[in-house]
Amino acid sequence: MTFTLQQALIPVDQGYTTVDLQVVGDTITAISPNLEVVGTVVNCQNKLLLPGFFNAHTHSPEMWQRGAIPPLPLELWLAELYDFIPLELEKVYLSALGTAVETLLSGGTSVVDHLVLIPGQEIETIATAVSAYQEVGIRAFIAPLIWDQPLISGIPSGENQPENPTKGRSATEILEMLQEAINKFHQPEAGVYILTAPTGIQLCSDELFVGCAELSDRYNLCRHSHLLETKAQQLLAQEKYGCSAVEHLNKLGYLSSRTSLAHCVHLTDDDITILAETQSTVVHNPLSNLRLGSGIAPILKYRQAGVNVTFGCDGSASNDSQDLLEAIKIGSILHNVTDLDYQHWITPRQSVEMAALGGAKGLNMGDKLGSLTVGKKADLVLYDLTDLSLLPRTDPIGLLILGRPTQVVDSVWVNGKIIVENGRVTTTNVANLKQELFAKSQWVTNRQSKTVTQFEAHYRSVMGLSEGEIKGYS
Numbered sequence: 001m002t003f004t005l006q007q008a009l010i011p012v013d014q015g016y017t018t019v020d021l022q023v024v025g026d027t028i029t030a031i032s033p034n035l036e037v038v039g040t041v042v043n044c045q046n047k048l049l050l051p052g053f054f055n056a057h058t059h060s061p062e063m064w065q066r067g068a069i070p071p072l073p074l075e076l077w078l079a080e081l082y083d084f085i086p087l088e089l090e091k092v093y094l095s096a097l098g099t100a101v102e103t104l105l106s107g108g109t110s111v112v113d114h115l116v117l118i119p120g121q122e123i124e125t126i127a128t129a130v131s132a133y134q135e136v137g138i139r140a141f142i143a144p145l146i147w148d149q150p151l152i153s154g155i156p157s158g159e160n161q162p163e164n165p166t167k168g169r170s171a172t173e174i175l176e177m178l179q180e181a182i183n184k185f186h187q188p189e190a191g192v193y194i195l196t197a198p199t200g201i202q203l204c205s206d207e208l209f210v211g212c213a214e215l216s217d218r219y220n221l222c223r224h225s226h227l228l229e230t231k232a233q234q235l236l237a238q239e240k241y242g243c244s245a246v247e248h249l250n251k252l253g254y255l256s257s258r259t260s261l262a263h264c265v266h267l268t269d270d271d272i273t274i275l276a277e278t279q280s281t282v283v284h285n286p287l288s289n290l291r292l293g294s295g296i297a298p299i300l301k302y303r304q305a306g307v308n309v310t311f312g313c314d315g316s317a318s319n320d321s322q323d324l325l326e327a328i329k330i331g332s333i334l335h336n337v338t339d340l341d342y343q344h345w346i347t348p349r350q351s352v353e354m355a356a357l358g359g360a361k362g363l364n365m366g367d368k369l370g371s372l373t374v375g376k377k378a379d380l381v382l383y384d385l386t387d388l389s390l391l392p393r394t395d396p397i398g399l400l401i402l403g404r405p406t407q408v409v410d411s412v413w414v415n416g417k418i419i420v421e422n423g424r425v426t427t428t429n430v431a432n433l434k435q436e437l438f439a440k441s442q443w444v445t446n447r448q449s450k451t452v453t454q455f456e457a458h459y460r461s462v463m464g465l466s467e468g469e470i471k472g473y474s
Helices: 060-065 074-083 089-104 122-136 171-185 206-219 231-241 245-252 269-278 286-291 299-305 324-337 348-362 396-402 430-439 450-462
Strands: 002-012 015-024 027-032 040-043 047-051 053-058 108-115 139-144 192-194 223-227 259-263 281-284 308-311 380-384 409-414 417-421
Touching: 002 380, 002 396, 047 348, 047 396, 053 089, 053 259, 053 281, 053 308, 053 324, 053 348, 060 089, 060 108, 074 450, 089 108, 089 122, 089 430, 108 122, 108 223, 108 409, 122 139, 122 171, 122 192, 139 171, 171 192, 171 206, 206 223, 206 245, 223 245, 231 245, 231 450, 245 269, 269 299, 281 299, 281 348, 286 324, 299 308, 299 324, 308 324, 308 348, 324 348, 324 396, 348 396
Parallel strands: 002 040, 002 047, 053 108, 108 139, 139 192, 223 259, 259 281, 281 308
Antiparallel strands: 002 015, 015 027, 047 380, 380 409, 409 417
């Protein structure tokens, strides 16, 4: 595809300027005022052009439990999640479509899906998500969510440990499945990337982490994991390793410039130094951290230490949204209360760079994506600056990041292909998607989680909480 964007507003060091931008095939070939027209002309007057953002951590199948799980900390929230997770490939397909559409319409051109797999149908689950993402046209980084230890292992043992009600597959079996997924689905030229993605130290053996690192190195893949999302996980790391989780993962060789780590709420200064030295990326998921009471990640400390940071929505059962602009806004201004020195606070322009170039760097794509640069891939988003939520005219990026923009995405290109035009996704039938999501779900007001009932007393005990009333939820 060849086209010329005319009269687009873009940010520059001293403010904004109006330029034309040319794309030939999948690549930005020129950026300058008054360029000679090539290909199709797109009028961008009164529109802001930015590189596409990254939804750098989510779990698409969680869409089916959006708004359904009551206020619970992560360890109990997970117990309920897995009691009611959808086990149908059709639902995996629809929720991946929905995740892609919502990400696109909030400024994202790439999604990292830490994909929950259907037991016994792992390869089929990945194939289904790949199909959905390719249909929409979003750039998809699929990170099959894997673990080899029972769910109760995610809670520190304390003096008592309930019976393990869940069993995981062996690390060897999981790595064999992951090898098959890499062989079948890792196709960067088609916009689909497979990541190795053990869920985290709470449910994964050293054998699984090392095996994932080896696969990552063998095929030059990126790695993805949750890390120290909760206080319980911080306690668990000391119980399991006698040191911090960051120290342990570093000893295993898991941390690298191709490693992105979701949450990172409970880290020490020494941990932060290790992340900086290994060039690992932190994916900030502020909304789920608040929703689950996990805490506020020390993002300003990370930035001051030189750690690359980007943003994620997290899954729709813990956010409960895939509005990337909302996650960026909360993930930026939340930290104004953690540091009195306002010169450390995140500016709207810094937020844009974190969401775009920060995401690209975390996926080893900083040389190809994340900025409006000649030679980079044409993953572009055009915002309508005449929309009511971006008026009156002040600072366009300030309005976009600090405001509450709604339906402001005018056009989106991924790899040079237009997939949103005049505010509408052109590659999939969104009206039909909404009908299917409605038809295959039902209103939920009261359900009982057997696993929460099994775990809750133990969780309260090891976390030093009073016995209280064991509810079992929901």
